[in-house]
Amino acid sequence: MPTASLLLAWQLKDKRILIVGGGDVASGRLESVLAAEALVTLISPRLGLHPKTLNLLHQNPDRVLYRDRDFSSVQDLEGIDMILTAIDDTNVSRYICTLARERRIPINVADVPPLCDFYFGSQIQRGNLQILISTNGQSPKLANIIKRQIESNLPDSVAKAIENVGVLRAKLRERAPGTGGDVGKKRMRWMIDVCNQWSLDDLARLDEQGIERMLDLGWEKGTVISTSEAGIPPSPRFKLPEHTLPVLAGFLAGSLVTCLAFTPRLRR
Amino acid sequence: MPTASLLLAWQLKDKRILIVGGGDVASGRLESVLAAEALVTLISPRLGLHPKTLNLLHQNPDRVLYRDRDFSSVQDLEGIDMILTAIDDTNVSRYICTLARERRIPINVADVPPLCDFYFGSQIQRGNLQILISTNGQSPKLANIIKRQIESNLPDSVAKAIENVGVLRAKLRERAPGTGGDVGKKRMRWMIDVCNQWSLDDLARLDEQGIERMLDLGWEKGTVISTSEAGIPPSPRFKLPEHTLPVLAGFLAGSLVTCLAFTPRLRR
Numbered sequence: 001m002p003t004a005s006l007l008l009a010w011q012l013k014d015k016r017i018l019i020v021g022g023g024d025v026a027s028g029r030l031e032s033v034l035a036a037e038a039l040v041t042l043i044s045p046r047l048g049l050h051p052k053t054l055n056l057l058h059q060n061p062d063r064v065l066y067r068d069r070d071f072s073s074v075q076d077l078e079g080i081d082m083i084l085t086a087i088d089d090t091n092v093s094r095y096i097c098t099l100a101r102e103r104r105i106p107i108n109v110a111d112v113p114p115l116c117d118f119y120f121g122s123q124i125q126r127g128n129l130q131i132l133i134s135t136n137g138q139s140p141k142l143a144n145i146i147k148r149q150i151e152s153n154l155p156d157s158v159a160k161a162i163e164n165v166g167v168l169r170a171k172l173r174e175r176a177p178g179t180g181g182d183v184g185k186k187r188m189r190w191m192i193d194v195c196n197q198w199s200l201d202d203l204a205r206l207d208e209q210g211i212e213r214m215l216d217l218g219w220e221k222g223t224v225i226s227t228s229e230a231g232i233p234p235s236p237r238f239k240l241p242e243h244t245l246p247v248l249a250g251f252l253a254g255s256l257v258t259c260l261a262f263t264p265r266l267r268r
Numbered sequence: 269m270p271t272a273s274l275l276l277a278w279q280l281k282d283k284r285i286l287i288v289g290g291g292d293v294a295s296g297r298l299e300s301v302l303a304a305e306a307l308v309t310l311i312s313p314r315l316g317l318h319p320k321t322l323n324l325l326h327q328n329p330d331r332v333l334y335r336d337r338d339f340s341s342v343q344d345l346e347g348i349d350m351i352l353t354a355i356d357d358t359n360v361s362r363y364i365c366t367l368a369r370e371r372r373i374p375i376n377v378a379d380v381p382p383l384c385d386f387y388f389g390s391q392i393q394r395g396n397l398q399i400l401i402s403t404n405g406q407s408p409k410l411a412n413i414i415k416r417q418i419e420s421n422l423p424d425s426v427a428k429a430i431e432n433v434g435v436l437r438a439k440l441r442e443r444a445p446g447t448g449g450d451v452g453k454k455r456m457r458w459m460i461d462v463c464n465q466w467s468l469d470d471l472a473r474l475d476e477q478g479i480e481r482m483l484d485l486g487w488e489k490g491t492v493i494s495t496s497e498a499g500i501p502p503s504p505r506f507k508l509p510e511h512t513l514p515v516l517a518g519f520l521a522g523s524l525v526t527c528l529a530f531t532p533r534l535r536r
Contacts, residue, residue, distance in 0.1 A: 002396065004393065004398065005277035005280075005304060005398060006277075006278045006301060007276070007278070007389070007391055008276060009275050009387040009404065010273055010275070012273075036271060038274075104373070118279060119277040119279070121277055129402070129414070130272065130401075130403075132277065133399050134400075135398075136398065138434035139430055139434060141433075142430055142433055145463060145464075145468070161410065162406050162410055165407040169406070191407070192409045195407065195413060196409075200410075203410075243511075243514040246518065247515070250514065250517060251519070251522035252518075253519055254520060254522025254523035254524075255522035255523065255526040257519075257523065258527055259526055259530075262526075262527075262530045
């Protein structure tokens, strides 16, 4: 049984990432770190570049420094914050890993778990919501299957709800500034109350005016206002109670069958 | 809009983590990194220790080195792989962050996002399955609400299914050893086929004999066998098709109402 990991969300904006390799796996790595706005150095002979890697290099000339050669020496690690290797030659990977460990630079060697300080997993993104599904290296495919299950159950409103709560929190911090201490705790408690009392759907339907009302009529008075007080119209989608349709279908069928059963008697 | 993070699963086994602070937040951090089997140094005056922190110190004397004092100098960072601070004094936090950045040691300063190289999020664990829910610092509370929704939808069988697939993979690697290349690709493709064709419930019900059969009768012949071929009995839980009960209830009600409607006519 492998050791549990600590799952963390890394801010790579303007961090320097070294990717060694240019194949299919390397292209996935490159895509992931570019999405997090990292600055990348990619080392790989041009011959080994996957079309997807080539594409990403062309699309991000200002964020990727490309070196058309193999990994050469420890100088390639100069100023690097994180290393990702995805090459077939395990000996070179092992050599890079040794250099990285001496310098305490976090490293991931694709497909060789013992040489990894961290693992990638299946990731979901919906606006500011990010979800990582990891099986601790036991089964990437099952991670992917579970990811799809989770994705299909996520409400559509989730990204918008998070965005609106982010705006509300930022405006609240302007009204009641300061880090930590009593005001920090009071802010935190109020935000928790808001999230507990409002549904994701209702939070998603908040507009600028509604946010101001929540602060004016809610925060200022030490309470959480309702959706109607915030001027949010009731949910536009009329929702039948659960099971309405199956019960109705059953009712009609039962009625019909009973009618048919009685018909001969009525004729008599 | 904040920058997207890169979500990663960190292997902290025997890594050296420095925690500065001993309050409520610090106790949560300590618990998380101990679960990942890290070696911890915790710096905090004894007076500021939360009861939960004290408890964890007592339970893990061999994994936590405790210093009964405030953070003193750069020497506290000697040999450290990761830093977590959770203290009220923002100036000290800022000072530690500067020292950490100069040495490229990843750091998280609780409640001060700009001083964080990484964020914590809401985490689910079921055996080897770990799930991280992050809102990129926008709303920890919503992350928690979404976490509970995901948790309630996770099938019970998921941890056991992952464990069994891990065993199957390890045994397959014994039969067909080697890293990368054709055999690696063939192994990976077969494992993907298994996970696609078997449900999580069925994978969870695999036993040792079933795993051997999958390899003997499946892998060796380039195919994936069925549950019955693997000697797995059909799912013990009899499941009614969806909507059976509401339809049935509706049917009875419809029949009853129709009966009552006809009764006066029949009496005539």
